[in-house]
Amino acid sequence: MTPEPLLEVADLRVRFGARVEAVRGVSLTVNKGETHCLVGESGCGKSVTALATMGLLARGAVRSSGRLRFAGQDLTNLSERELSKLRGDRMAMIFQEPMTSLNPAFTIGSQMAEVMQRHRKVTRAEAMERAGFLLFKVGITNPALRLGQFPHQLSGGLRQRVMIAMALMCEPELLIADEPTTALDVTVQAQILRLLAGFQRELGLGILLITHDLGVVARVAHRVSVMYAGEVVESAPASQLFANPTHPYTRGLLASVPVPGKIARGSRLGSIPGTVPRIGPGFAGCGFRDRCGHASEACAGPIAVQQAGPDHIYRCQLQASWPQDQAA
């Protein structure tokens, strides 16, 4: 079966004012029924990429992209109104901030039901029933009670599960999930991941998953893209990336993982000295060169995207065969 592209992003750029370019030419594809993981340290532009894709950037952020297609439809020239018909229905998003992402003034039930009432011809009672069912599915005991409660009566973990359930109300084709399982304990997390996998099998749900958790990546990713300073620096099928990480940054991230492929649950990204730089428009060369152990003069010039294997690309001037025993 050839993978069917569900979301295609090419050369996505996001600027905040004249000084900061948070996303610099990101390209990625999410196929039907697949999970594409986006990894990288915080501040590398993952969340901004996700928001830009959904058209949910805050005021003051300017998006430009060569290509942004969802299910064959060009999103770049849709009006906010047309876009709003897709959002919540065919493409849904789970946010990173479970504490503030629910409206404090309305009950869980009303906030969940309204998504479905907006996009489907259902009664409130039917929408509530589905909301209760999904709450149960994400492992919330006593859904009926929770539906009538307000966000402040729920813990962070519960709110995060509510957000997940809410995103699934209309059985979306694409789910963009920004750190959806961070506030959850391991058992619940496993339950959520199984639930999402079920949706993938049954409905061909495509997932763009932003996460710090390499254990999650190892378990669910079909494809992984590593972001650094607003760019995708390496992208490959998950098995390829773990077996043969090529970009020095990727290797640094995986440095904490002793045996490729055997990644403990909850492993965090390896720590690399230094922080992600803020980069403005017109920046040339490799964004990683201040922290890279292999930096040379060539790294200040334009960096070509190279092939490290079939469907495996990386953005670095080093040859793909550079000594593998040297960590960044």
Added chain:
Amino acid sequence: MLKFLLRRLVLALLVLITVLTVSFTLTRLSGDVAVSMAGPTASQEDVETIRRAYGLDRPLPVQFLAWVGDAASGDLGRSYLYHAPVAGLIRDRLPITLTLGLTGLGIALIVAIPLGILAAMYEATILDRAIMMIAVIGQAMPSFWLGLSLVILLGLRLQWLPLSGVETWQGYILPGVVLAFSAIPALMRLTRSGMVDALSSDYIRTARAKGLTRARIVLHHALRNAAMPVVAVAAVQLGFMLGGSIVIEAVFSLNGVGYLAWESISKNDFPVVQSVVLFLATIYIALTLMADMLNALLDPRLRSA
């Protein structure tokens, strides 16, 4: 919730006691009441008689307690001017003042809330600046000047509205507009800032991610959260309007409580003055208390606290 309300009630009571004391003291400080009641031609004996008749010869604390006790049982004393119970005087005039205050508040809300929402939706654009400019101008305009201008324009020139009196409901429009004017800037600013905060919050981003319509996002999700402080201030503004009706009722010759206050101040009819002050203050305190309760109803976090 109960604890919250109880705390508010105690606070309201304390404010009321302060108001009682201040209004009592101030009216006594403004001159010897017995002398001004007796008139310029009265003899020393006449003054003394009046003093005894009205109990003004008793020590001040005794007078104070007697007054508070009477007021609590609904007896606000007798007007020197009208020779009638003050309570009755206020009761007769109350409907006019209340109608006027509510008209003013209604007009203020109808104007301020949509404008505040618009300004927030188009934050930092020309529309926002224009709306806020109107607010500044409105705040700078003295209400008596505005009142007279409107009377001249709409009443005299165009003859659209009655000049004075409230024989028909149209009579409330002009004074209502004038009263509203003073409240609009504050309400508008508050609506705007509340909406700006709400619109930039994470839950609005969630609402957008859910694909809700713009109207639903703004009027349901954002306004509900922005409304809480507006409700509180609207209640306070109504209190101000009832107090502010002293000037407006004089300008438009409406025979309400404000007019009564104005009249009794100028004639040194102190039982009326202190009663009206007490009355307006009580309404004001009651309104603030009501605003707190409304807020508790609107904000689920307060409700269950």
